[in-house]
Amino acid sequence: MSYNMRVLVGGGLAFDTSPIELREQVAFRAEEYPQALSLMKDIMHLEEGVLLSTCNRVEFFSVCKNLDAVSKGWGQFLRFYHKKNFPFESYSQIYTGKYCISHLFELASGLKSMVVGETEILGQLKEAYMIAKERGMTQKYLNRLFQASFSAAKSVRSSTWITRGSISVSAVAVDLAEKLFGKLTGCSIILVGAGAVSEATARALQKKGANVIFVANRTYEKALELSKEIEAEAIPWSEFPSRIAKVDILISSTSAPHYVITKEKLAAHIGRRAGRPLFLIDLAVPRDIDPAVEDFEEVYCYNIDDLQTIADQNLKDRLAEVDKCKRLIEPHIERFYSWLVESINSQDSQFIRNFRMA
Structure with missing residues (x-):
């Protein structure tokens, strides 16, 4: 459908509509954005455009005068750039008008992320927007739209609990360690076993200043x-x-069929700790650490179910905030719409009607 009017349109491939096997074929690195933006503009006949590529989505936001050219051109653009012969448009979602605005604002606020409330998407959107802006791909409408989305995201994150409470096992372990020790700078860690989850947990603790020494x-x-x-x-x-006497945190994830750390084994070394707290993180199934070790004062042991239970509850708390977040976003949508109506010129009056109906 071709109009002599401007249409706000966005969308693309996301984790909830397309599998990773598909998304990975059309992912863009940040350094590819400039070339890809130029091609996207030509193939899709855009006046303005922003391209976003993350591990969970490959999407665009645009202003155009030919909605059909955008809908058909999106798949053509992906096929041409990546040299892949696949109907990507069949797996894409397209949003126009207010639906496009709402989609972007919710995306920036973390409401459409695979991990609800995560904050990384906001930084990715800002990077995508800045690259497009530097290339001259954003003008009056997308500049204002993206700035409004960042403002909405700030309001959501500062006024709700959507980002609070860790929802991964490794992040929960870090939270618990911080509650026990305060700042983790200088805390020492021993890894027992070389599992992927224990490595991730150790790295998460390292980022907070702890040292893996053994x-x-x-x-x-x-x-x-x-x-x-x-x-x-x-x-x-x-x-x-x-070595237990020398560390503050022990992370265990072996494949042993029995306890590798028993109360008796710990008793032989606990006296040399001079009353310092010992945080034991048991990520193994079957468990590596005998729960009886908590009979010792200043010994705190959490197994993977304990951590997952906390993570699950935190996720429920986040999901409970989604409706509140959407209510907070709504005034931002209306403010942007009001600005659009006031700023649009008379020759785009049809665009306003389309925007309202979409």
């Missing part, structure tokens, strides 16, 4: 390999119990 694994070569990646010391499996 890595122990039944296969010493695996401990050595991981220790090089996280700048720690690999130690023989038989030595890890004696």
Whole structure:
């Protein structure tokens, strides 16, 4: 459908409508944005345009005068740029008018993320917008639209609990460690086992200032390999119990069919800790750590179910905030619409009617 009017339109491929096997074929690196934007503008006949590519979505936001050219051109653009012969438009969602505004505002606020409330998407949107702006791809309408979306996101994040409460096992472990020790700068960690989740948890703790100083694994070569990646010391499996006296946090994730840390084994070293708290994180199934170790004062043990339960509750708390967030966003949508009506010139009066109906 071709109009002699401007239409606000956006959309594309997202995790809830297209599988990762599809999205990964058309992902864009940030350095590809400039070239891709120029091609997108030509193929889709855009007046303004922004391209967004993350691990969960490949989308665009635009102003055009030919909605059909945009709807058909989106798939053509992806096929031509990535040299893939696939009907990407069949898996894409297209939003026009107010639906497009609402989609962007909710996206910026983290409401449409796979992990509801995550904040990374806002930074990704800002980067995509700035690159498009520097290329001259955003003008009056998209400049105002994106600035309004950032304002809406700020309001949502500052007035609700949508971003609060960690919802991954590793992040929950960090939260608990901070509650126990305060600042984690200077806290020392030993990894028992070289599992992926324990490595992720250790790295999350490192970002907060903790130091991984020992890595122990039944296969010493695996401990050595991981220790090089996280700048720690690999130690023989038989030595890890004696090192407990020197650390603040122990993360265990072995595949042993029995406890590798028992109350009796811990008792031999707990006296040398001088009453310092010991945080034990058991990520193994079956469990690596005997729950009886909590009989010792200043020993705190959390298994993977404990952490997941906290994460699940935090997610429920976030989801409970979604309706409140949408109510907060609504005035921002209306303000942008009011500005649009006031600023649009007479030759675009049909655009206003289309915008209202969409």
